[in-house]
Amino acid sequence: MMNLTQITNGEIDELISLIRHNYGYDFGDYARASFQRRVLRCMDQAGIRSFFDLKYELTNDQTFFNWFLQNLTVNVTEMFRDPMFYKSLRTTIIPILASYPTIKIWHAGCATGEEVLSMAILLQEAGLLERSRLYGTDLNPANLERARQGIVPMQYMKDYTYNYIQSGGKNDFSTYYTARYDHAIFNKELRRNIVFSQHNLVTDQVFNEFQLVCCRNVLIYFNRQLQNQVCRLLTDSLAPLGYLAIGMKESLIFTDVRQQFDVTDSVCRIYRRKT
């Protein structure tokens, strides 16, 4: 990717305060290494050559900011990413969730919703979807717009089918969607208990109590201090004995909440709130 435009740490600070001041989003405690790459990538894509021009566009053009925000966050996701994790949900977590009259699950930082669809499939196969409520939230409104449509590009379906089978899926994966030209639309049935809404983990509060919170591959974009703050929010959103799932390479070790959890699956990073 790298064009040779460079941007200094001071300029990144300036950019962050401009965005905070004009638009209310706070990226101050995001991990700098990837944030800087994202800013350079956006400049490259938009053909912006200098930091001055970037500031000018961001100050004067709301439409440009919307585009910028959409590309600043890393929106990549997959269905059944880390099949082992989904297998662990199937065999260990879902049987326990089955004992609740209503199962409430929160996907924090759900991107375009592939993770939520995967969860809905697991619940459907366990006969629990009817009494489950799935909440997918993200900072990025464009992601949520995509997520609500239940559409996935066809080119990925081969990989997703493979992941699904690896996760212990026994059905014909293609019965969950309808193929339309270059994309797959997931069945309405599957999506009936899913709600997508905007929620910013940095500035918004607890909004419900859940039996399972998944926040995977979102903490990696935060520095340690913000990880700590967000983990507190996630913990406060869990019912006693509720489960927290984070990314396979994320860790609670650097956070204050670590003592409040037992480790349920150390490889797949699933934790259970003690009380």
Next chain:
Amino acid sequence: MAPFDIIAIGGSAGSIPIVSELLEALPSTFQYAVIIVLHRLRNVYSEMNRVLTTSDKGTYVHEPDDKEVIQPNSIYLAPQNYHLLIEADRCFSLDYSELVNYSRPSIDVTFESLASVYGSRVLAVLLSGANDDGALGMEAILSNGGQAIVQDPATAAYAAMPRAALERNPTALVLSPDGIIKFLSITT
């Protein structure tokens, strides 16, 4: 004082046996950190770190968690399906963004990140592979004052990657696997 804080090794197709040999040849007292970036299959759980760990020599290869602090005398392997970045305070940051050079982890991404944090204190080593990942990252390392070794394409199972790196970085040292081993075995 050790000449480097970091030795970064990038490899793709045909590089794994050489990586193993290099690790075995490291003097046990090395003071730098070794960071290995290999192209690997995604979503196939693999224990590459175990494959590269040789217990008799005590080379323990570890896939870092996000925000883990980089320690001397340690060998790290980029986890599969993430890019591996380095923060200014010398800890790892993982990143799940788009593939770069059809790869995640991408060697360019890690090399560029190392160049900006460690400057002249990095030695980059690029091995066999079938695409051109690593060439741009090596350029960043060299232009920030670091050093670079490229496996002699004539000795590589797949020459495309070392060749691309040399085209872009004609000043890099060209060595056979044995040459690289000798170089590393006298670098503490």
